[in-house]
Amino acid sequence: MSSFFSVINPWSAEKMRSVSEYFTLLHPDVRLRIGVATVYANVARKHHKLRFDGQNLKNSKLSLKYKNKSVKKYTRGKKDEALKNIILSISTCPDTYKLAIAIGSRSLLLHLIGDYISAIVDANRIFELYKGPPNLIQLLREEKRESITLLNKQLRDDEHYTRKKYLNITDPDEFNDAMFLSRLFYKKMEFRTHETKFNVDNWLKIPEVFYKNALLPNATSKINISKDEIKKRFIKAVDNIETGEILIVEKPLVSALDPDRMLTHCSFCFVRCTSLMPCKLCTVALYCSQKCYDKALKKYHTTECRIFQFTEKKKLTVVGTKLVALRLFLICTDNGRLLRDLMNHEVYGNPCSNKDFNFDQPFHPKDYFNIHNMEDNYEFLTKKLSELEEFAGSLLLKFWLCSIVNCHGVSEFVHLPNKLVEVQLGVAIYPTLRFASHSCNQNISRFFHKNYIVVRSCRPIAAGEEVFDNYGQSYLTKTLEERQEHLQRNYFFECKCAACEENWPLVVDLPSDFSKAECKIPKEQINMKQVEEWSKKYHKISPACSDEALYFFYTYITFLHKTFRQPFKEHALVEISMVFSEGMRGNYYNHKKEILLDVKDYVLK
Ligand SMILES: C[S@@+](CC[C@H](N)C(=O)[O-])C[C@H]1O[C@@H](n2cnc3c(N)ncnc32)[C@H](O)[C@@H]1O
Numbered sequence: 001m002s003s004f005f006s007v008i009n010p011w012s013a014e015k016m017r018s019v020s021e022y023f024t025l026l027h028p029d030v031r032l033r034i035g036v037a038t039v040y041a042n043v044a045r046k047h048h049k050l051r052f053d054g055q056n057l058k059n060s061k062l063s064l065k066y067k068n069k070s071v072k073k074y075t076r077g078k079k080d081e082a083l084k085n086i087i088l089s090i091s092t093c094p095d096t097y098k099l100a101i102a103i104g105s106r107s108l109l110l111h112l113i114g115d116y117i118s119a120i121v122d123a124n125r126i127f128e129l130y131k132g133p134p135n136l137i138q139l140l141r142e143e144k145r146e147s148i149t150l151l152n153k154q155l156r157d158d159e160h161y162t163r164k165k166y167l168n169i170t171d172p173d174e175f176n177d178a179m180f181l182s183r184l185f186y187k188k189m190e191f192r193t194h195e196t197k198f199n200v201d202n203w204l205k206i207p208e209v210f211y212k213n214a215l216l217p218n219a220t221s222k223i224n225i226s227k228d229e230i231k232k233r234f235i236k237a238v239d240n241i242e243t244g245e246i247l248i249v250e251k252p253l254v255s256a257l258d259p260d261r262m263l264t265h266c267s268f269c270f271v272r273c274t275s276l277m278p279c280k281l282c283t284v285a286l287y288c289s290q291k292c293y294d295k296a297l298k299k300y301h302t303t304e305c306r307i308f309q310f311t312e313k314k315k316l317t318v319v320g321t322k323l324v325a326l327r328l329f330l331i332c333t334d335n336g337r338l339l340r341d342l343m344n345h346e347v348y349g350n351p352c353s354n355k356d357f358n359f360d361q362p363f364h365p366k367d368y369f370n371i372h373n374m375e376d377n378y379e380f381l382t383k384k385l386s387e388l389e390e391f392a393g394s395l396l397l398k399f400w401l402c403s404i405v406n407c408h409g410v411s412e413f414v415h416l417p418n419k420l421v422e423v424q425l426g427v428a429i430y431p432t433l434r435f436a437s438h439s440c441n442q443n444i445s446r447f448f449h450k451n452y453i454v455v456r457s458c459r460p461i462a463a464g465e466e467v468f469d470n471y472g473q474s475y476l477t478k479t480l481e482e483r484q485e486h487l488q489r490n491y492f493f494e495c496k497c498a499a500c501e502e503n504w505p506l507v508v509d510l511p512s513d514f515s516k517a518e519c520k521i522p523k524e525q526i527n528m529k530q531v532e533e534w535s536k537k538y539h540k541i542s543p544a545c546s547d548e549a550l551y552f553f554y555t556y557i558t559f560l561h562k563t564f565r566q567p568f569k570e571h572a573l574v575e576i577s578m579v580f581s582e583g584m585r586g587n588y589y590n591h592k593k594e595i596l597l598d599v600k601d602y603v604l605k
Contacts, residue, residue: 058094100132116151218250255428256323268292300330325400365431439468475499512569
């Protein structure tokens with residue numbers, strides 16, 4: 001521990017009389033991170049000598065217990081519990097033969113509960129990946145045939161499934177896509193009462209940036225990265241941006257699924273999936289397909305597995321931003337292999353060295369530069385380090401600080417029988433969006449496709465204006481004091497947006513009378529009749545998420561912003577409807593209640 005403390009010494013110098021005194025004052029979270037860093041330092045030291053037989057985190061007895069529990073739950077009619085337990089049995093199973101039986105059992109269970117695509121995915125896995133007993137294989141062949149017949153019928157019955165492409169698919173990975181699609185459109189969408197036209201393709205495709213940026217590959221050419229003394233780097237509009245324009249579309253540099261989503265979503269791409277496959281070595285990660293498993297292994301999971309073995313024994317949970325930090329570390333060091341090279345690097349050998357981007361050159365989202373230069377808000381890791389584990393510890397610590405400052409929450413929309421909820425799935429760092437500063441009255445909206453992010457303008461942004469994200473502190477729902485306190489504590493800045501400087505009221509208290517609204521143009525130029533008509537139309541159609549409704553929201557918001565000053569209730573309400581509508585179009589998941597694992601949690605919220 002003592003060698004590790006030398007890493008934090010420069011930071012604590014003014015604040016503490018002795019390291020131990022300071023340590024007792026640390027927030028438990030901070031202590032944990034120091035623990036994780038120390039653990040990693042140990043792992044780094046032993047990395048090449050570490051013996052790992054691949055079975056340590058699996059447990060035969062536990063797996064069998066979950067399997068029996070699954071059967072019991074199913075016979076009592078508790079399908080969701082049955083499914084949860086069979087997935088737990090699969091993730092803890094050490095033996096490939098028994099694993100084949102567990103996956104085969106899940107296939108039969110999925111068939112019984114009507115999730116045919118997932119049932120076929122599992123059956124295919126038994127035929128191709130895991131070799132189970134011949135009688136199980138025979139049973140699965142019959143079940144697969146029946147699943148295909150029933151699935152085709154199900155798809156034919158559904159008005160959205162006229163496309164042959166998703167019928168009679170045999171490849172497991174292709175099936176995973178189809179599975180996602182079929183779930184999206186499984187039932188009719190009752191809440192879409194105002195829809196006139198529905199275009200499946202628009203809903204499924206990840207939108208693209210229209211005006212390609214030659215320097216920022218994931219962004220529109222209408223923005224760039226600028227710099228100033230206070231905020232350092234930030235995003236600026238260099239051209240006029242209309243409401244609803246796509247500004248950024250990108251996949252995460254790195255992401256971490258919440259532990260309570262592990263049994264329902266892919267650890268790598270965050271897709272919701274009932275036929276998850278286990279990692280061969282650990283019980284912590286499950287994947288929707290071999291492709292995602294391979295990508296995770298290549299990026300970080302090869303070494304992460306060994307670290308989980310270590311941290312589990314020490315009862316340390318590495319989740320959220322800490323897991324993001326660990327994964328950044330593993331990505332940058334190629335699963336730890338390049339650690340020594342990195343340590344000896346002229347610039348990056350010091351985690352706090354500050355070589356910045358040249359924004360006149362194309363920006364490469366995957367470049368190590370992009371990771372190393374993330375804002376961390378601490379400048380205490382300036383000491384030149386001499387030992388590999390100290391270096392590993394400080395690098396890990398640096399990335400953890402970066403993760404806190406740069407992570408975005410990732411979510412999906414879930415349609416429950418009578419309501420729609422947004423569910424948090426995990427956290428991720430997005431290489432371009434992470435440059436955006438905060439405003440309590442942000443001018444962009446974010447939504448997700450799996451863990452891809454799509455960023456749009458939510459009002460007109462003029463050339464020269466800054467593009468503002470929101471770090472979870474909107475003036476609509478939080479008071480000035482709450483916002484300032486949160487931003488200061490977590491991001492170390494004082495927000496100077498108009499909502500803060502003028503102390504705007506919360507959404508419930510916003511003024512709503514058009515005749516008293518402050519105008520941006522001479523009053524006599526405003527067609528108040530038109531305003532009334534649009535306002536009426538808005539209140540009649542919202543909530544809605546058809547192309548027409550969204551287009552109307554965009555038009556109306558543009559009009560409101562060009563005509564009336566904020567703060568005003570109509571701006572806020574229409575913006576909320578627009579964001580909801582975009583989110584719904586972007587990532588819609590409709591549950592069949594009986595196969596939803598954690599439906600009760602959502603209903604209670
Ligand atoms: C996600 S980073 C944004 C990009 C960062 N400015 C950079 O240079 O990489 C978040 C950090 O940016 C700074 N920041 C963000 N919004 C700000 C604001 N409105 N005023 C001052 N600083 C801000 C704070 O230091 C914050 O911790």
